[in-house]
Amino acid sequence: ETRGVWIIEIAELDTMGRAEVSTIKAFMSRTQDRFRPPYGKRLVDLPRQCVFAGSVNPEGGYLKDPTGGRRFWPVVCGSIDISALEQDRDQLWAEARDRFCRKEPWWLETQALDGLASDEQSERYQGDAWDDLIESYLENDIEWMQNGLGEHRAYPRPRPSPLQDVSVAEVLQHALAIEKGRWTQADQNRVVRSLVSMGFKQTRSRNGGHGATAKRERRYRRQPATEAPR
Structure with missing residues (x-):
C-alpha cells in the first residue's frame, strides 16, 4: 500500500489508544515493505519511499x-x-532533490536540534493526572494528615534534593496515599509510565541480607538528561 505514494496520512492520531499507537510505531519504524507483486511468485523486500504524517x-x-x-x-x-x-x-521538489543528492542531512543530526524536538514532544505528551502528585513527592517529603473534616491532605516539606531512586510501592503509598490492599496492576502501570516520562529507568538492587538471602528489588533511577527517553 505504500508503493507509489509520497505522503501517507494517519488521520486523527490523537484519538487512538496506546495499543493502536504502539502498532503504528512498529509499522512506521520499518524501512522496507515485504509483499508479493501482482503475478509474482515470491515475496520481495523493497525500501520505502514515503513519509508518514499524522x-x-x-x-x-x-x-x-x-x-x-x-x-x-x-x-x-x-x-x-x-x-x-x-x-x-x-x-x-527540484530544490529538495538537489539537497538530497548533495547528501545534506534530512534528519536531526545535532544535539541542539534533538533538544528542540524533545521540547516540542514534551509539550504534546498526554500526561497522567498522577504526574503532578508524583513529581511533588520526588521534590518534597509528603506527610498525609487528616483534617477536621476527616479528609486526608498532603503537607509537603521540600527535600534537600529531589529523589533520584524510588520504587513503585513508595510512590503508591507515600505520593498517592493508596493503601497497599487497594493496589492494582493498572495502578502500578500508571506509576511506571509517569516515572518513565520523567526520565526514570528500571533497575534492580539487592534489599536486605547477603548472598542467597538477599532480595532483588525493582526500583526506578533517574537518568541523566542526555539519556532520558523521549
Whole structure:
C-alpha cells in the first residue's frame, strides 16, 4: 500500500489508544515493505519511499507513550496556500532533490536540534493526572494528615534534593496515599509510565541480607538528561 505514494496520512492520531499507537510505531519504524507483486511468485523486500504524517486535534496532548515521542516530529500547521504550492511544486521538489543528492542531512543530526524536538514532544505528551502528585513527592517529603473534616491532605516539606531512586510501592503509598490492599496492576502501570516520562529507568538492587538471602528489588533511577527517553 505504500508503493507509489509520497505522503501517507494517519488521520486523527490523537484519538487512538496506546495499543493502536504502539502498532503504528512498529509499522512506521520499518524501512522496507515485504509483499508479493501482482503475478509474482515470491515475496520481495523493497525500501520505502514515503513519509508518514499524522493529523491531530490541536487541543491538548496526543503523544501517549512516554518512551516513543522521538518517533514523532511535531509541527504546528496554520492555513495552507494550496494555489501557491501548486505554482511552486516543481521548484520545491527540484530544490529538495538537489539537497538530497548533495547528501545534506534530512534528519536531526545535532544535539541542539534533538533538544528542540524533545521540547516540542514534551509539550504534546498526554500526561497522567498522577504526574503532578508524583513529581511533588520526588521534590518534597509528603506527610498525609487528616483534617477536621476527616479528609486526608498532603503537607509537603521540600527535600534537600529531589529523589533520584524510588520504587513503585513508595510512590503508591507515600505520593498517592493508596493503601497497599487497594493496589492494582493498572495502578502500578500508571506509576511506571509517569516515572518513565520523567526520565526514570528500571533497575534492580539487592534489599536486605547477603548472598542467597538477599532480595532483588525493582526500583526506578533517574537518568541523566542526555539519556532520558523521549
